[in-house]
Amino acid sequence: MSGSLLQVQDLVKTFGGIQATDHLTLDIREGELHAVIGPNGAGKTTFIAQLSGMLQPTSGAIRFQNQDVTRLSTVERVQLGMARSFQITSLWPALSALENVMLAVQSRQGHAFRFWEKATSSKPLREPSMQWLRRVGLADKSDLPAQALSHGEQRQLELAVTLATEPKLLMLDEPMAGMGGDDSQRVVELLRELKSSYTILLVEHDMDAVFALADRISVLVYGRCIATGTPQDIRQNAEVREAYLGAEA
Amino acid sequence: MDRPEALSAYKSDLIAGTVFVLLLAAVPFIASAIGDPFYVRIFTRMMVFAIMAMSLNLILGYGGMVCFGHAMFVGSASYVVAIAGQHAASGMPLVLGPLSIPGSTDALVVWPIAVAVSALLALIFGSIALRTSGLYFIMITLAFAQMIYFVAVSAQTYGGADGLPIETAPTLGALNTGNRKELYYIVLVCLVGVYVLIRQIVGSRFGLVLRSSSQNEPRLEAVGLAPYRYRLVAFVISGAIAGLAGALLASSQAYVSPADMSWVRSGELIVMVVLGGMATLYGPVLGAFFYLFAEYALGNVTEHWQLLMGPLIILIVLYGKKGLAGFWLSSRKGGSL
Amino acid sequence: MSLIFEQLLNGLQFGMMLFLMASGLTLVVGIMNFINLAHGTLYMAGAFFAVTFQLLTGSYLAAVGLAVASTALLGLLIEFLIAQPLYKRDHLDQVLCTFGIILFLNELARVIWGSAPLRMDAPVWLDGSVDLAGIAYPVYRLAIIAVSAAVALALYVVITKTRLGMLIRAGASDRTMIVGLGVNIQLLYGLVFAVGAALAALAGLLAAPLLAVQVGMGDHVLILTLVVVVIGGVGSVQGALLAALLVGVIDTVGRVTLPTGFGNIVIYVLMAMILFWRPRGLFPSNA
Numbered sequence: 001m002s003g004s005l006l007q008v009q010d011l012v013k014t015f016g017g018i019q020a021t022d023h024l025t026l027d028i029r030e031g032e033l034h035a036v037i038g039p040n041g042a043g044k045t046t047f048i049a050q051l052s053g054m055l056q057p058t059s060g061a062i063r064f065q066n067q068d069v070t071r072l073s074t075v076e077r078v079q080l081g082m083a084r085s086f087q088i089t090s091l092w093p094a095l096s097a098l099e100n101v102m103l104a105v106q107s108r109q110g111h112a113f114r115f116w117e118k119a120t121s122s123k124p125l126r127e128p129s130m131q132w133l134r135r136v137g138l139a140d141k142s143d144l145p146a147q148a149l150s151h152g153e154q155r156q157l158e159l160a161v162t163l164a165t166e167p168k169l170l171m172l173d174e175p176m177a178g179m180g181g182d183d184s185q186r187v188v189e190l191l192r193e194l195k196s197s198y199t200i201l202l203v204e205h206d207m208d209a210v211f212a213l214a215d216r217i218s219v220l221v222y223g224r225c226i227a228t229g230t231p232q233d234i235r236q237n238a239e240v241r242e243a244y245l246g247a248e249a
Numbered sequence: 250m251d252r253p254e255a256l257s258a259y260k261s262d263l264i265a266g267t268v269f270v271l272l273l274a275a276v277p278f279i280a281s282a283i284g285d286p287f288y289v290r291i292f293t294r295m296m297v298f299a300i301m302a303m304s305l306n307l308i309l310g311y312g313g314m315v316c317f318g319h320a321m322f323v324g325s326a327s328y329v330v331a332i333a334g335q336h337a338a339s340g341m342p343l344v345l346g347p348l349s350i351p352g353s354t355d356a357l358v359v360w361p362i363a364v365a366v367s368a369l370l371a372l373i374f375g376s377i378a379l380r381t382s383g384l385y386f387i388m389i390t391l392a393f394a395q396m397i398y399f400v401a402v403s404a405q406t407y408g409g410a411d412g413l414p415i416e417t418a419p420t421l422g423a424l425n426t427g428n429r430k431e432l433y434y435i436v437l438v439c440l441v442g443v444y445v446l447i448r449q450i451v452g453s454r455f456g457l458v459l460r461s462s463s464q465n466e467p468r469l470e471a472v473g474l475a476p477y478r479y480r481l482v483a484f485v486i487s488g489a490i491a492g493l494a495g496a497l498l499a500s501s502q503a504y505v506s507p508a509d510m511s512w513v514r515s516g517e518l519i520v521m522v523v524l525g526g527m528a529t530l531y532g533p534v535l536g537a538f539f540y541l542f543a544e545y546a547l548g549n550v551t552e553h554w555q556l557l558m559g560p561l562i563i564l565i566v567l568y569g570k571k572g573l574a575g576f577w578l579s580s581r582k583g584g585s586l
Numbered sequence: 587m588s589l590i591f592e593q594l595l596n597g598l599q600f601g602m603m604l605f606l607m608a609s610g611l612t613l614v615v616g617i618m619n620f621i622n623l624a625h626g627t628l629y630m631a632g633a634f635f636a637v638t639f640q641l642l643t644g645s646y647l648a649a650v651g652l653a654v655a656s657t658a659l660l661g662l663l664i665e666f667l668i669a670q671p672l673y674k675r676d677h678l679d680q681v682l683c684t685f686g687i688i689l690f691l692n693e694l695a696r697v698i699w700g701s702a703p704l705r706m707d708a709p710v711w712l713d714g715s716v717d718l719a720g721i722a723y724p725v726y727r728l729a730i731i732a733v734s735a736a737v738a739l740a741l742y743v744v745i746t747k748t749r750l751g752m753l754i755r756a757g758a759s760d761r762t763m764i765v766g767l768g769v770n771i772q773l774l775y776g777l778v779f780a781v782g783a784a785l786a787a788l789a790g791l792l793a794a795p796l797l798a799v800q801v802g803m804g805d806h807v808l809i810l811t812l813v814v815v816v817i818g819g820v821g822s823v824q825g826a827l828l829a830a831l832l833v834g835v836i837d838t839v840g841r842v843t844l845p846t847g848f849g850n851i852v853i854y855v856l857m858a859m860i861l862f863w864r865p866r867g868l869f870p871s872n873a
Contacts, residue, residue: 559690
């Protein structure tokens with residue numbers, strides 16, 4: 001399929017007797033913001049784990065830019081341009097917010113193997129890193145260790161680190177989890193800005209954000225994709241309403 | 250420097266460090282004045298161990314790699330110096346297959362070789378050990394060190410279990426490492442040099458990756474950096490610096506033995522690093538000085554000083570984890586390194 | 587030929603002794619995630635206690651029983667005082683503390699028993715040798731093999747056929763799971779530690795008539811035991827058995843057949859090769 005940045009074909013993941021991913025097929029088009037929603041336990045995080053290479057699927061294929069990446073390691077996938085953020089905040093707690101982002105930037109810039117210059121003083125490293133911190137609203141906290149930030153701020157930092165890898169495909173796993181209203185709003189605005197430069201796969205529970213941002217939505221239930229379409233289509237889809245409203249009622 | 254607190258912290262560290270180095274530089278003069286050369290010897294030993302501890306801190310403190318075989322890198326280099334000395338004294342070259350290598354007491358030749366040997370061992374053992382992690386890594390480094398230990402014990406030509414004396418001290422250009430005072434200043438210069446080197450490395454991009462690898466490895470992969478090669482390079486650098494310490498140790502003791510590479514020695518090095526404060530630049534220096542001082546002080550009280558040292562280590566680990574450097578850091582504001 | 591056969595038997599005997607050491611240690615490491623470097627000193631304690639109790643009671647069997655019991659108590663003491671606060675801490679802390687225990691116990695042994703090696707005689711009723719395929723093999727060594735095999739069998743029965751064994755297997759593969767089963771974890775951990783200590787003591791006292799009983803005798807055995815645990819896979823008693831036999835035979839035969847330097851290091855080379863191929867040992871317990 002042309003215009004398809006990521007193709008997931010018949011993905012299956014079983015853990016002992018449990019089928020977390022059940023013949024999941026979907027594709028993500030270049031330039032779109034594709035949201036993945038579904039009730040709890042639908043297997044959304046397992047899905048992202050397989051996309052990012054942290055979990056090996058039992059069967060099925062993942063193709064990125066028409067290349068089969070199913071057997072590639074996480075590092076290889078990131079270098080090809082697929083990066084994810086974590087639902088449960090994953091940072092380097094004793095390093096400063098700036099250093100956290102710098103790691104992503106120096107990976108992106110390809111010069112992480114340098115011994116001489118002091119990293120935090122290096123302009124080509126510092127400026128882009130501060131840029132990202134500014135975009136998530138953490139510029140004034142740049143020198144604080146990550147563990148000293150509030151939960152919401154850590155989520156923002158988590159996002160900044162992922163963004164700083166400047167991937168072709170951004171896979172965001174519930175970036176707004178645990179955020180208050182203002183912070184969520186800021187993230188929605190940020191994602192709106194980023195839409196034009198990145199292809200985004202967004203897993204989220206926050207329906208307002210999803211319907212405001214998504215070009216297309218896929219609905220996951222019990223590891224299967226039961227519907228894919230525009231927000232309009234999904235809103236009106238009977239099966240989806242049953243799965244969701246049934247689960248929430 | 251960006252923030253005023255960081256700047257004043259930097260200044261306090263710089264002042265403290267300079268005072269420390271000046272005091273060390275004064276030791277030989279003070280020792281002459283009071284007529285007791287013993288102090289020159291013991292401070293030389295403390296400084297050599299400080300270099301060992303700093304090299305271990307790079308991988309242990311900053312990189313989170315619990316290497317229980319670090320003494321092998323020190324000891325191997327010491328043996329290179331001693332073996333080179335023995336061949337020089339006997340006039341017979343070392344025959345390795347088709348190669349015939351003459352002995353030497355020229356430090357400018359022997360010391361780089363000693364460092365290179367240690368670095369090579371670190372590369373070989375590190376490349377295997379770093380494929381494992383946690384528990385297995387600790388055990389495999391311990392076992393590799395034992396291997397080297399046994400090679401030394403079985404090498405009858407080079408003293409075996411009794412060790413090998415170094416009769417002619419190597420010369421470093423115009424300096425003679427057999428002269429206690431000259432050796433002292435050579436070691437002091439190396440101490441400062443290694444400190445500066447490690448400070449650079451830790452603050453660099455490479456150092457950033459190293460420090461992050463011990464805190465959250467999956468996240469590192471998720472931003473596209475594979476920890477293995479950074480760890481391996483750090484391991485080799487650490488081994489090389491330990492090799493330098495080994496070469497200095499050989500001159501300092503005028504003798505090498507398998508005990509210099511025993512796992513007990515490796516354990517003591519870990520104690521020095523933790524005692525001094527892991528992942529701090531001067532922690533290992535403090536730790537080495539303190540440990541050797543305690544060893545001499547307690548040793549003067551009783552020959553059974555290990556009865557006290559053992560529980561002391563346990564108490565420190567259970568209750569004083571931040572180490573000696575922790576006290577300094579919390580008493581002055583700002584900064585982190 | 588008969589020399590090789592004799593060395594193979596020696597290797598088997600050495601391997602079984604290593605198994606006694608490794609089975610306890612692999613469970614402690616696997617279930618409690620606790621690196622106990624002091625395990626070697628428990629081996630030494632068993633030997634020293636046996637020598638002393640034999641002198642005091644005049645009876646070999648009483649000495650064996652008392653030595654094993656005393657070391658098990660020592661193990662419990664260590665578990666209570668030092669291991670317990672460290673279960674939640676990282677491996678580095680455990681390594682350092684148990685290293686401190688080694689320094690302390692080695693020196694304590696020196697204070698109590700002195701630096702000179704002690705002798706322990708095997709019991710008279712195990713003297714002499716038996717004709718095995720043309721060689722005269724010492725009865726005592728055969729007894730070691732037999733006793734160790736009996737222990738291995740007993741461990742097998744307990745681990746595979748009893749509830750306790752099930753808890754042990756569960757704990758070795760997933761520590762957090764057994765907490766959820768409502769088991770008294772303190773008791774289980776204490777028991778595992780004590781049994782490990784008892785087995786180490788047994789190994790030590792069995793070895794005593796063959797070697798010199800002296801301070802530091804546990805240090806080298808500890809390293810070999812760690813090699814066995816690593817090769818066998820942490821938490822796996824069957825892995826420990828296989829690895830112990832492998833290490834025992836290769837080390838013994840290697841020392842006799844290879845030139846000096848190589849004989850000493852052959853098992854480390856073996857370990858490196860195995861870990862290269864299987865970084866978590868042959869039968870890793872954790873998924």
